[in-house]
Amino acid sequence: MQYRMNPKNGDKLSALAFGCMRLPKSEAECEAQILRAIELGVNYFDTAYIYSGSEEKLGRILAKNQVRDKVFLATKLPQAYVNKEADFERYFALELSHLQTTWIDYYLMHILTSYLRWNKLVELGVLDFIKAKKASGQIKNIGFSFHGYKEEFIKILDAYDWDFCMIQFNYLDENVQASKEGLRYAGKKGIPVMVMEPLRGGTLVNKLPPKAKKLWDEAGTYSYAARGLRFVLHHKEVLSVLSGMNSLDMIEENAKTAEDAKINGLSDKELALYQKAAQLIRQETLVGCTGCGYCLPCPQSVDIPACFACLNDTKLHSHSYALKWYALLVKDNNASRCVRCGLCESKCPQHIEIRQKLALTKKKLERFPYKLVRYFVRRFMEAH
Ligand code: SF4
Ligand code: SF4
Incomplete structure (x- = not known):
């Protein structure tokens, strides 16, 4: 497994992280997958309060196999449910109990979409909560997961001394949401980035249009999934890429990809192939928008x-x-x-x-x- 050093604290995170949003229903199957991933060197597991039953299942498996201290555990505050100061502590205590642990390595404000929402959390007392939890060692690193526009992402990044952040990023969405520009901005600030949706919810594997499949098939060597992960891991700002793996085969394949996919590992020729693939996918879509944003602002505020x-x-x-x-x-x-x-x-x-x-x-x-x-x-x- 390839490990990348977190510039903020020296943690060495596996380049492949295990996304636990949709764990298998069977606990035995889930346990086998988690243990195999750990054997292959995966040391970062990401869950959330709102992923139904995920924290509880992950907590049981890590405790039963006594591997809690072998991994970095990430979970998320359901910030949209927080209406008063006491809610921070209430949800955090529930999460510790679900995960059968006394500390969270990487704790995120879940789905921040705008600076306004972050500001609301500040007004509700989130800064005191974070300070106390970090002082007690119950939270090691604080970050946020983001879905929204680049401008809002940058405002949130600038509003606090974050230890890390998490964004959606893949070869089709370079200009969408936080975008490559946001990724670079985080990198310049020294804030490591976790990436979610590297395969766009499976679209870049299972729903590729025939012309894009043909392009990748002719290029050979890598599977569609490996192509997607390699693109993300090429970027030096990326600490680790989350994959929601749900079969042993997928875990084996992604671990192999993460072993080989180095920073700046793609040649100009390969990068041109990604651009071409993205173009071919867009051609098969209902509108060939690249997300560049040149059409904005609209006087009616249409996004x-x-x-x-x-x-x-x-x-x-x-x-x-x-x-x-x-x-x-x-x-x-x-x-x-x-x-x-x-x-x-x-x-x-x-x-x-x-x-x-x-x-x-x-x-x-x-x-x-x-x-x-x-x-x-x-x-x-x-x-x-
Ligand atoms: S200018 Fe055109 S391609 Fe760019 S975001 Fe607007 S509609 Fe999409
Ligand atoms: S109102 Fe409609 S046509 Fe006019 S700038 Fe906005 S999106 Fe374009």
Whole structure:
């Protein structure tokens, strides 16, 4: 296994981390997978309060096999549920109990999407909570997981002396969410980055369009999954990449990839292949938006690139996946705000008929159950 040194504290983290959002139902199967991953050198396990039953299962397996102190354990505060100061301690105590441990190595504010939300946590007393937990040794490192726009990511990074952060990053989404620019900004500040969604929820493995498959097949050597992981691990700012592995074969393969995939390990020729693959995937999508953001700002505050990322997910992934992110990320900056003024279209280097594609976004994503999903997302995931 390849290990990368955390510049903040000297921890050596395995380049491959185990994402525990969807652990197998069978506890025996789950135990076999976790133990095999540890044997192969994986030493970072990431769970969260809101991953139903995951903390409890992981805690039982680590305790039963007496391997808690062999791994770095990461879990997350369900910050959207926090409404008063006492909630910080209440959720943290529950998490320690679920995980059968007395400390958390890497603790994250889960799904921060904006600086405003971070500020709300500050007003509720999160800084005192963090200070006390770090002083007592119950939290070793503090970070946040992020889904939102680059500008908000940068504001949050600048607002606190973070030990680490976690973003979505993969070869199709270089310009989406925190984006490559956000990754580089974190690197410049010396804040190590954990990466989630390296295979975009499996899209870059199971749902590749035929032309992209052909490109990778002709290039040979690596599987689609290995291609995705190698791209992420090429970036020097990345401390470790999370993979939600659910079979022994997948664990073996990803561990092998993480062994070989070095920082700056991709040649210019390979990097050009990734660009080509991303282009071919986009061609097969409903709109060929690269997420560059040149069309912004829209006078009606339509988040054009986020609308199009979700529209494409209806084809690349699934309608329910797209709907979830449309409600969570796009929120009120949705396609129905567009008044068809056309200001954005002249700025788009891809010459996209933005008005027409926004109408399609509205048609596909704002029908039932959009309002219902948005209501629940608002209520449970966003407190502002
Ligand atoms: S056409 Fe729609 S999306 Fe484009 S600038 Fe005008 S209101 Fe905004
Ligand atoms: S300018 Fe065009 S390609 Fe870039 S984000 Fe806007 S719609 Fe997408």
